[in-house]
Amino acid sequence: MNKTIITVVGKDTVGIIAKICTYLADNRVNILDISQTIVQGYFNMMMIVDMDESAKPFGELADELEGIGDEIGVKVKCQREEIFTKMHRI
Amino acid sequence: MLNMFEVNETNKMIEQELLDVRTITMGISLLDCCDSDLNAVNEKIYRKITTVAKDLVSVGKEIEKDFAIPIVNKRISVTPIALVGGSACKKPEDFVTIAKTLDRAAKEVGVNFIGGYSALVSKGMTTADEYLIRSIPKALACTDRVCSSINVGSTKTGINMDAVALMGKIVLETAEETKEIDSLGCAKLVVFCNAPDDNPFMAGAFHGVTEADAIINVGVSGPGVVKTAIESARGQDFEVLCETIKKTAFKITRVGQLVAQEASKRLNIPFGIIDLSLAPTPAVGDSVAEILEEIGLERVGAPGTTAALALLNDQVKKGGVMASSYVGGLSGAFIPVSEDQGMIDAVAMGALNLEKLEAMTCVCSVGLDMIAIPGDTPASTISGIIADESAIGMINQKTTAVRIIPVVGKSVGETVEFGGLLGYAPVMPVNKYSCEKFVNRGGRIPAPIHSFKN
Numbered sequence: 001m002n003k004t005i006i007t008v009v010g011k012d013t014v015g016i017i018a019k020i021c022t023y024l025a026d027n028r029v030n031i032l033d034i035s036q037t038i039v040q041g042y043f044n045m046m047m048i049v050d051m052d053e054s055a056k057p058f059g060e061l062a063d064e065l066e067g068i069g070d071e072i073g074v075k076v077k078c079q080r081e082e083i084f085t086k087m088h089r090i
Numbered sequence: 091m092l093n094m095f096e097v098n099e100t101n102k103m104i105e106q107e108l109l110d111v112r113t114i115t116m117g118i119s120l121l122d123c124c125d126s127d128l129n130a131v132n133e134k135i136y137r138k139i140t141t142v143a144k145d146l147v148s149v150g151k152e153i154e155k156d157f158a159i160p161i162v163n164k165r166i167s168v169t170p171i172a173l174v175g176g177s178a179c180k181k182p183e184d185f186v187t188i189a190k191t192l193d194r195a196a197k198e199v200g201v202n203f204i205g206g207y208s209a210l211v212s213k214g215m216t217t218a219d220e221y222l223i224r225s226i227p228k229a230l231a232c233t234d235r236v237c238s239s240i241n242v243g244s245t246k247t248g249i250n251m252d253a254v255a256l257m258g259k260i261v262l263e264t265a266e267e268t269k270e271i272d273s274l275g276c277a278k279l280v281v282f283c284n285a286p287d288d289n290p291f292m293a294g295a296f297h298g299v300t301e302a303d304a305i306i307n308v309g310v311s312g313p314g315v316v317k318t319a320i321e322s323a324r325g326q327d328f329e330v331l332c333e334t335i336k337k338t339a340f341k342i343t344r345v346g347q348l349v350a351q352e353a354s355k356r357l358n359i360p361f362g363i364i365d366l367s368l369a370p371t372p373a374v375g376d377s378v379a380e381i382l383e384e385i386g387l388e389r390v391g392a393p394g395t396t397a398a399l400a401l402l403n404d405q406v407k408k409g410g411v412m413a414s415s416y417v418g419g420l421s422g423a424f425i426p427v428s429e430d431q432g433m434i435d436a437v438a439m440g441a442l443n444l445e446k447l448e449a450m451t452c453v454c455s456v457g458l459d460m461i462a463i464p465g466d467t468p469a470s471t472i473s474g475i476i477a478d479e480s481a482i483g484m485i486n487q488k489t490t491a492v493r494i495i496p497v498v499g500k501s502v503g504e505t506v507e508f509g510g511l512l513g514y515a516p517v518m519p520v521n522k523y524s525c526e527k528f529v530n531r532g533g534r535i536p537a538p539i540h541s542f543k544n
Contacts, residue, residue: 062155077101084097
């Protein structure tokens with residue numbers, strides 16, 4: 001499985017999750033896990049997604065998600081899972 | 091499954107604490123480029139480098155994108171050119187043509203430095219070695235990206251004092267040749283003792299003759315991450331402090347290991363080593379000096395500095411070796427003056443001097459690094475400094491080096507601006523007493539007694 005971590009950080013507003021998830025669904029990216037909190041008005045979300053069936057290559061998807069983030073005033077970041085698993089799992 | 095805390099910790103390291111992979115360095119053997127015809131050698135070298143390394147920069151950028159981690163430098167190291175050009179070069183000027191070819195190849199593939207304009211003369215110099223050494227001032231003055239290193243001693247062979255004496259003059263000549271740009275040529279020239287074959291860091295990287303045809307070596311960084319981590323251990327005892335450094339070093343190195351494996355896979359070139367060095371940059375918060383100050387020193391250079399550095403260096407290694415299958419290169423904290431804001435400040439306020447820096451090099455890699463000294467320093471004094479550093483390396487069975495910049499036209503108290511990652515440095519005073527008679531004795535310092543292990 002080709003797992004990617006998407007993190008979204010920024011000022012909370014209506015429809016952040018909806019926008020991101022709609023985009024992912026349109027591009028056949030499957031969401032495996034979501035956690036989300038609001039700390040002092042700041043929206044903080046982490047998603048684990050599976051990109052096996054993705055309609056677009058990683059780079060393009062990352063750029064487009066970043067673009068969506070810019071539109072709604074949040075920072076969206078895509079990273080392949082390994083950078084986290086390597087660092088935090090022995 | 092990963093949790094949000096872990097993901098945020100990693101991203102905080104990258105975004106706020108300046109964690110990066112300092113360099114992916116591709117080592118390329120040029121032994122198969124040897125020829126007795128100079129034009130043929132140049133052509134073969136250019137062709138080999140531009141073929142083997144053609145995808146290095148693009149793959150580096152791809153990996154940066156995939157993991158959202160900056161890979162600051164993509165570089166190349168090659169077989170010491172004194173060996174490659176030995177049969178074709180009949181005078182120092184011939185070697186300069188090879189330097190220009192290396193520069194052209196580096197620009198073509200888009201790497202910012204190419205190392206290996208080198209000679210290994212720890213015991214003696216061949217004619218070719220001497221031609222190469224004598225060509226260094228011109229070679230570094232007429233190229234932008236070529237880096238040069240000379241190994242003048244080792245624990246096994248002792249110190250080649252003829253080469254040390256010559257290098258004092260060469261460093262001065264290089265400063266003179268590049269005086270319009272604050273003697274910047276000297277920033278690309280390192281004199282080593284016990285030089286490693288697989289060092290990915292410039293200016294001392296070369297691809298040793300014991301290495302494969304091509305190899306990927308990676309240098310990690312992350313002083314800012316270590317500094318932030320040990321803030322949580324303020325006031326705690328050494329056990330807690332060491333444990334914190336070790337765990338952080340493990341995490342940093344794992345990122346390096348991941349990047350190295352990915353680069354190796356995508357370029358289809360074997361993975362060599364991870365270099366565990368903590369490499370600072372002039373950016374605030376990316377400083378080894380700040381770590382030492384966080385450990386408990388008012389300023390770097392204060393009594394206790396050497397002990398704090400020894401501790402830091404050792405814990406970084408202990409954490410790092412578990413994170414990577416192969417560790418090599420220099421692997422230690424770097425203490426360059428101009429590339430570390432905390433070091434610059436300490437020198438400027440008089441807390442840190444050349445002698446204390448020398449003491450610090452006994453317990454860490456790599457040596458007297460990026461230190462600006464007055465342009466009127468005699469060649470024999472520079473040779474004396476090189477001899478002292480080499481002796482530390484030879485006796486302690488470790489790598490030591492000297493990258494010192496006698497800035498033409500500048501004296502103590504003035505500042506030199508090198509730009510970019512090379513930073514800026516205050517010109518430091520050098521001991522005024524002469525060592526000319528010592529340096530000019532000629533010959534070799536024999537290998538130390540503990541090198542006879544067979």
